[in-house]
Amino acid sequence: MDAATIQAMIENGLPGAQADVNGDDGVHFEAQVIATQFAGKLPLARHRLVYATLGDLMGGAIHALALKTLTPEEAAARR
Template identity: 85%
Template sequence: MDAERIQALIEAGLPGAQVAVSGDDGVHFEATVVASQFAGKLPLARHRLVYATLGGLMGGAIHALALKTFTPEEAAARR
């Protein structure tokens, strides 16, 4: 598994999301996801949305995925 494939899967599952994924060892990754779909959702619900885009890869090909999730408004406020 590689970061580019994970990024593509998240982008396909959350249309319009801005996604950045990193990870060098092939099993541990970090992702920052900015998506309007996160509006009004608590962090756990946001993470579940991201995990759903990856299906059975979580816990298998992807051993660990650290997530930072933001709405577009939250991401803009961080700049």
């Protein structure tokens, strides 16, 4: 598994989302995902939305995925 594939899966699964995925060993990754779909949701619900885009790869080909999930407004406030 590679970071570019995970990024594409997240962005395809959450239309309009922007994902930045990193990971050098092929099984441990970290991602920052910015999506309007996160508005009004608690962190666990946001993470579940991202995990749903990856399906059975979670816990298999993707051993670990550390997530930072933000709405576009939250991301803009951090800049």
